[in-house]
Amino acid sequence: MPSKITGDVVDALQHCRLKAYYQLRGEQGTQSGYEKLLIEQRVNQEPRIIEKIQREYGEAEIATNLKLSAASLSKRASLILGGLLEDDRYAVHFDALRKIDGPSALGAYRYEPVLFCAAPRVRALDRQQLATRAVLLAKIQKTLPNGGTVYLGQNSARTSIRFGSSLTRAENILKEAERLQRAEAPPKLLLNDHCRICLFRDRCRDQAIREDNLSLLRGIGENAIKRYARKDILTLTQLAHTFRPRRCGKRADIPLTRRDHALHALAIRDRTIYVLGAPTIPEARVRIYVDMEGDPEVGFIYLIGLVVCEGERVEHYSFWADDEKGEADMFTRFLDTVAQYDAPRLYSYGNYERTAIARMRRQARRKKPVDAILAALTNVLTIIYPHFYFPTYSNGLKETAGCLGCRWTEPDASGTESVVWRKNWEKTGDASWKVKLIQYNLEDCEAL
The missing domain is CATH 3.30.420 (Nucleotidyltransferase; domain 5)
Structure with a gap:
């Protein structure tokens, strides 16, 4: 039985639908050393950010650990530290929310999400994470925030960002999370660059090898895999059978620049190193x-x-x-x-x-x-x-x-x-x- 959609599930969807599916169903994996490091950095950073916020705002202006609703937001706290948005589908934690001027269902003010980030600069993933919280927040205040706030790095530097097209992608991520919550079968396995630090990396790689999955070949993207599927090419072995040696012609002396995925699949199938063309390697004493x-x-x-x-x-x-x-x-x-x-x-x-x-x-x-x-x-x-x-x-x-x-x-x-x-x-x-x-x-x- 799938659980509620948490912030971890929403964030996982930026990397992989299958990872989000497993997390919705409470599957357990093994954290990589790198993922443990990121969690540790965030845990260490949070007290410093909270201390800075408490210096910026008076004690009476801050509310702590609120369950987010129209009633709780109507109390007009200037800043909310730790909020939980929970309904029949979602249970998403917010690092913080900041009150700003502007009309909403709450009145002449509204809230925008705040993110705590251990990295020294805002990354695309951070921007998207903040945007999904903004879309969820709009469920309560009936108005989409145009931006959010991020506290960054060791110095807890505060920066403001504007969402722009990130909101559209955030809405699509949340729709996909709801589809996965209703799904009876897991989505198709597609390995990607996130796999090397994912807690399900060993499980997915073992499955991919059993399936002879095309995504094992790291040079092939999701769109290319879909094009192969339309030709009924679903495995690396099938792809290997499509390789045809090129004929030597007038253009044979033109340097090669592209990768032949079929030949790569053939090398894997035959367990052989193949050389295509006439590579030149600069030499020196x-x-x-x-x-x-x-x-x-x-x-x-x-x-x-x-x-x-x-x-x-x-x-x-x-x-x-x-x-x-x-x-x-x-x-x-x-x-x-x-x-x-x-x-x-x-x-x-x-x-x-x-x-x-x-x-x-x-x-x-x-x-x-x-x-x-x-x-x-x-x-x-x-x-x-x-x-x-x-x-x-x-x-x-x-x-x-x-x-x-x-x-x-x-x-x-x-x-x-x-x-x-x-x-x-x-x-x-x-x-x-x-x-x-x-x-x-x-x-x-x-x-x-």
Whole structure:
């Protein structure tokens, strides 16, 4: 029997209908380390935000833990800390509500939702979460708020946002939640990027492998899967049978840029690595493999790893920054190390490193060494994507290099898990977390 639609269910719908369906029915999963970190950050942030709000408003202006209704909102509290909107369908918690001027069913005033956010900036998910609360609030005051308030980051900075088209999407999310509440069967399984941190990730992946689900292939989106379904192609094995080698013609010398999903499916079916076309890889006597780790919330790089190959000689470097202030010094040490080598070729896996170097260039005193690195940097993934088809479900470094025999010391090593390790180091100062991060970073370089 489905339960009431909670805030967790509504928020889950931003990622996955199946996740929301499971939560409606009280299914239990296993939280990832990253999800635990987000919950911990929010728990730690909430008292600081409440303290700031209490300084902004007088004690008589604040109401606490109200069950939201026309009667409770008619008491005209300037700010409501902790509200619960509950009816036959919903039981959604509000962090807070703020009274503003404007007509509504309540009178010459109305309320807009307030969100507590541990991140330092408003993300699309936060904006949408706030918009769904605004649509629910309109059920009581009969007027849609045009915006909301978010308290952000360590300093609990207050910012106002306007919803715009987010309200339309919020209304559609709530309609979908009500459909799932009435549904007798679960929605179709579709894996996506959220799966890596979802509490149902193992359950869904096992099901997808049993079904030979097309969404296992990370390059295929939902719209492409629907197009294949209209052709009665429902599994990876069926997709593999559709591959047809291209004929060599007048356009054979044009560089490949697209991914052939049918050939990828064939590689998985045959457990074979296929190479399409004639890939070229820039070479040099000195080859430098670079991998960077950063804080996605704050947006700074705290670790740069290098593996330098010059003939038979192989050298390893790790550059570490304790905080944002140390990033510039770390970057300078990176530049100085690369400058020791004559005309090196650098390699990265993905565009993260190029984006980070380009950002740090803006603060660098010496532009020419940075420009030389950017000119010599090759994103290996841009070569793999159109040419190499591994028997793996994604082109991620862990899967691709793992297919070639690479292994990581930590069994759960991943980019998201490294964020957890970094936060643990910041919180405890325990050197073992730093050691683990440096080891993981260099193993990424070795895999590359």
